[in-house]
Amino acid sequence: MILFRNSQWPEFCKSLLPVIFLLLYGCAELTAATTEFPFYQKAKSIYLAEVKASPGNMQDNRVIDSILLKTADSADFDKAFAVSWRIGLLFLEKGNHARALDVFNDMRQYLDTKSPQTGKDLEKIAKLYNVIGAIYEETGLWNDAMAMYMNSLEICDKTDNQAGKAKVYNNIGNLYYARDEMNKAEELFNKAVVINKRLNIRPELFNNYNNLAGVFSNRNDLSRALEYALMAMTQLDINKDFYDLSIAYSNIGNIYQNMGSLQLALSYFQQSAGIQEKKSFQVALTRSYLSISSLYAAMHQQDSAKHYMNKAIALSGTIENPSQELVVYRDAAKYYEKAGNYRKAYELYAKVILLSDSLENLNSLTKIEQIQAVYEVINKEKDNKILQQTINLQTLAIQRQRIILAGAVAIFLFFIYFLFTQRRNNRRERQNSLMIMKQADLLHQQEKNLLLNKEHTLEIELDYKNRQLTSYALHLARNNEFVFKTTGELKQILSGLNPRDKERSERIRQMIQELHQSTSGNAWEEFRLYFEEVHQSFEKNLGTAFPDLSPNDKKICALLKLGLTTKEIASITFRELRSVESARNRLRKKLGLSADVNIQSFLSQF
Numbered sequence: 001m002i003l004f005r006n007s008q009w010p011e012f013c014k015s016l017l018p019v020i021f022l023l024l025y026g027c028a029e030l031t032a033a034t035t036e037f038p039f040y041q042k043a044k045s046i047y048l049a050e051v052k053a054s055p056g057n058m059q060d061n062r063v064i065d066s067i068l069l070k071t072a073d074s075a076d077f078d079k080a081f082a083v084s085w086r087i088g089l090l091f092l093e094k095g096n097h098a099r100a101l102d103v104f105n106d107m108r109q110y111l112d113t114k115s116p117q118t119g120k121d122l123e124k125i126a127k128l129y130n131v132i133g134a135i136y137e138e139t140g141l142w143n144d145a146m147a148m149y150m151n152s153l154e155i156c157d158k159t160d161n162q163a164g165k166a167k168v169y170n171n172i173g174n175l176y177y178a179r180d181e182m183n184k185a186e187e188l189f190n191k192a193v194v195i196n197k198r199l200n201i202r203p204e205l206f207n208n209y210n211n212l213a214g215v216f217s218n219r220n221d222l223s224r225a226l227e228y229a230l231m232a233m234t235q236l237d238i239n240k241d242f243y244d245l246s247i248a249y250s251n252i253g254n255i256y257q258n259m260g261s262l263q264l265a266l267s268y269f270q271q272s273a274g275i276q277e278k279k280s281f282q283v284a285l286t287r288s289y290l291s292i293s294s295l296y297a298a299m300h301q302q303d304s305a306k307h308y309m310n311k312a313i314a315l316s317g318t319i320e321n322p323s324q325e326l327v328v329y330r331d332a333a334k335y336y337e338k339a340g341n342y343r344k345a346y347e348l349y350a351k352v353i354l355l356s357d358s359l360e361n362l363n364s365l366t367k368i369e370q371i372q373a374v375y376e377v378i379n380k381e382k383d384n385k386i387l388q389q390t391i392n393l394q395t396l397a398i399q400r401q402r403i404i405l406a407g408a409v410a411i412f413l414f415f416i417y418f419l420f421t422q423r424r425n426n427r428r429e430r431q432n433s434l435m436i437m438k439q440a441d442l443l444h445q446q447e448k449n450l451l452l453n454k455e456h457t458l459e460i461e462l463d464y465k466n467r468q469l470t471s472y473a474l475h476l477a478r479n480n481e482f483v484f485k486t487t488g489e490l491k492q493i494l495s496g497l498n499p500r501d502k503e504r505s506e507r508i509r510q511m512i513q514e515l516h517q518s519t520s521g522n523a524w525e526e527f528r529l530y531f532e533e534v535h536q537s538f539e540k541n542l543g544t545a546f547p548d549l550s551p552n553d554k555k556i557c558a559l560l561k562l563g564l565t566t567k568e569i570a571s572i573t574f575r576e577l578r579s580v581e582s583a584r585n586r587l588r589k590k591l592g593l594s595a596d597v598n599i600q601s602f603l604s605q606f
Contacts (some may be wrong), residue, residue, distance in 0.1 A: 039106040040080035043087045046099060081107065081124060088131070097135050104128050104135070119159050126155040126164050134171060142175060149175075163204075166195035170208055177215065186215050206235040206244060213251060217258070226255045246275040246284055253291060257298075266295045282319045286312050290331050297335060309335050326355045400454065411447055414440075467534060487515050531558055541606040546591060553587055556580075561603045 084107055091100035108128040111121050133148030149172050156164040173188035189211045196204045209232035216225035233248040253268035269291045276285035289312035296305035309332055316328040333348035418440055494508045532539065538561065539554055549557070559569050570580045584599070593602060 037077065037080045037110065039103070039110045040084050042106050043084040043103045046103065047087045047090075050099065092135070097139055101132065101135050104132050108132070122155050122159045123161050123164065126152045126159070126161060129155065130164070130168055130171060137171070137175060137178075142179070146172070146175060162195050163199055163201060166192040166199075166201070166204060166208075169195070170204070170211065173211060177211065180218075182215050182218055186212065189215065202235040203241075206232050206248075209235065210248070210251065213255070217255065222255055222259050226252065226259070229255055242275050242279050243281055243284070246272045246279075246281060246288075249275070250284070250288060250291065257291075257295060262295055262299055266292065266299075269295065282315060283324050286315050286319070286324055286328060289315065290328065293335065294331070297338070302339065305335065306339070322355060326352060329355065400458065404451065404454070407447060407451070411444070414443070463534070483515050487512050490515075528558070535561065538606050542603075545606070549590060552583070553590065556583055556587055557603055560584075560600055563600060
């Protein structure tokens with residue numbers, strides 16, 4: 001169809017020039033604004049604000065500073081990733097798990113949305129899942145840590161990243177070791193050994209063999225433990241891996257001591273102490289002095305035992321490590337007690353009690369603050385995902401509105417052209433006019449059908465998004481239940497505190513109040529509202545048919561209608577698996593269902 005005469009086209013093109021200029025200018029601005037990667041910008045800003053400004057600039061800080069000065073590196077993805085990774089690890093070394101998690105999550109989210117994803121990108125994602133899992137493990141979130149490790153393992157399987165798989169196996173083995181599940185831990189450590197031996201990754205083999213030595217020491221199988229400890233030592237370069245070598249000597253000495261071979265144990269402890277003295281590994285050297293003192297005491301060489309005990313005490317006073325001081329004071333108190341110097345033992349026991357109370361209170365508060373900070377980062381990530389989903393829905397709706405408007409405009413212009421043609425060609429034959437009208441009606445019907453199909457598609461997508469919101473409500477309920485459990489434990493701690501300790505009691509009450517404020521209110525009521533948007537009148541119809549159902553029964557009915565398994569329901573409601581199974585059996589009786597009737601199919605009728 002022709003809307004412009006030939007003489008009109010130049011003027012129309014001139015009118016488009018400002019629009020084209022604005023589009024090109026906008027693209028240039030967008031390109032300039034994205035020369036730095038968002039995760040790199042955030043990691044850099046956090047580093048400059050919190051790490052660089054702190055006293056005691058470390059070697060890692062100087063390495064990061066030297067890279068930050070090279071502004072050209074900001075547009076290089078691999079270098080931006082490497083700097084952000086170093087910054088995240090630096091936060092971990094300083095014990096700031098929440099900041100480290102924030103940095104690593106931003107890196108993972110960027111890679112998740114990157115298109116196309118290369119094999120190296122997937123390896124980086126697996127690496128990030130692994131370190132995030134380690135953060136969760138250190139803050140006590142073992143289930144979340146296991147989920148991250150399994151995500152990393154899945155990606156490593158997909159990309160055939162054998163070295164990455166070995167690291168994940170070792171980390172999951174550490175999880176099981178911490179839970180005292182030695183059989184499972186041994187199985188995973190051995191899987192890591194098979195891979196690292198094939199790839200000849202000696203530093204990882206050192207970790208694997210050391211962990212296996214710990215497993216067999218835990219089982220009191222000292223000969224096997226010694227075998228693995230010696231194998232771990234053979235993986236080290238004696239001219240390079242000084243710290244790990246001193247730890248290996250110390251581990252072997254501990255095993256020989258437990259076996260009763262005191263002279264052999266002493267020789268290994270002395271070799272370990274020699275390296276640590278030469279390389280100034282102060283904390284490890286303190287432990288070696290304690291071990292040597294203990295051996296001399298067992299060998300009835302009291303002068304030597306006293307000499308090394310005094311060296312341990314003196315060295316612990318020069319390093320700012322309260323935990324290590326506590327270990328030294330406790331061992332020294334026991335030593336002087338056995339030696340008959342009760343006055344010295346009493347002084348040391350007094351220091352042990354004072355330092356132990358101080359560390360226990362500090363560690364408890366620090367642990368709670370770390371867990372709270374990590375959960376804030378996790379919740380912020382979930383909020384960002386929901387916000388992004390909302391923005392995507394709005395963008396999709398706007399795009400569809402534009403398509404519908406463009407179709408309407410096209411139809412309108414077509415009819416204008418059609419009427420114009422009819423008036424100009426009124427002398428044409430009636431048969432041609434009727435044919436044109438029929439074609440117009442047919443096109444109009446097709447456009448109408450197209451609009452109906454689009455509306456149907458919108459309804460399907462809306463239903464899908466509602467189900468996503470229902471899933472979010474389940475997660476929100478689980479987070480609130482965690483907060484309630486945490487506040488309950490804090491209340492128990494509060495009830496056990498000394499009434500005179502008002503400052504600590506007030507701090508715990510404030511934490512309980514902040515936790516209550518951070519919850520979203522009645523999580524189940526919010527879930528019920530989202531649920532009713534998808535399954536309208538379900539609760540009403542179910543209550544009408546079975547008025548004796550309790551609120552808890554209705555809650556289980558809603559979860560069963562969603563197709564959740566008994567195990568999933570137990571995880572969401574923080575109940576035992578047997579408790580959920582019993583609740584299901586009682587529910588079947590209330591609903592009058594026989595054993596051969598599927599309860600989910602039955603509930604789908606309401």
